[in-house]
Amino acid sequence: MQELLHSLLVGLSLLLIAEGVLPFLKPNQWREMMVKAISSSDRSLRLLGAVSMFLGLTLLFLTRS
Structure with missing residues (x-):
């Protein structure tokens, strides 16, 4: 259990x-991206979230194998 908690905290x-990298290095571009994200449709944001989760799960699967 302690190893799982450690892994979650590392993640x-x-x-x-x-x-934090983009807001630190390019705050103006990050702000513009946030404005675009706010004006995006729910469908577009859900699709982006689904793709991001799929890529994360795939990467996790590949690194754990």
Whole structure:
């Protein structure tokens, strides 16, 4: 159980680092992307979320094999 918690915290840490890179390096472009995301349809955002989850699961599967 402790190993699982450690892995989850490592994953969350890496996610936060990856999410923070663009706003840190290119804040204006990040802001423009957020404005576009807000004006996107629910369908487009769901599709993006589904593709992102699928790619994440695929990468996780490939790295665990």
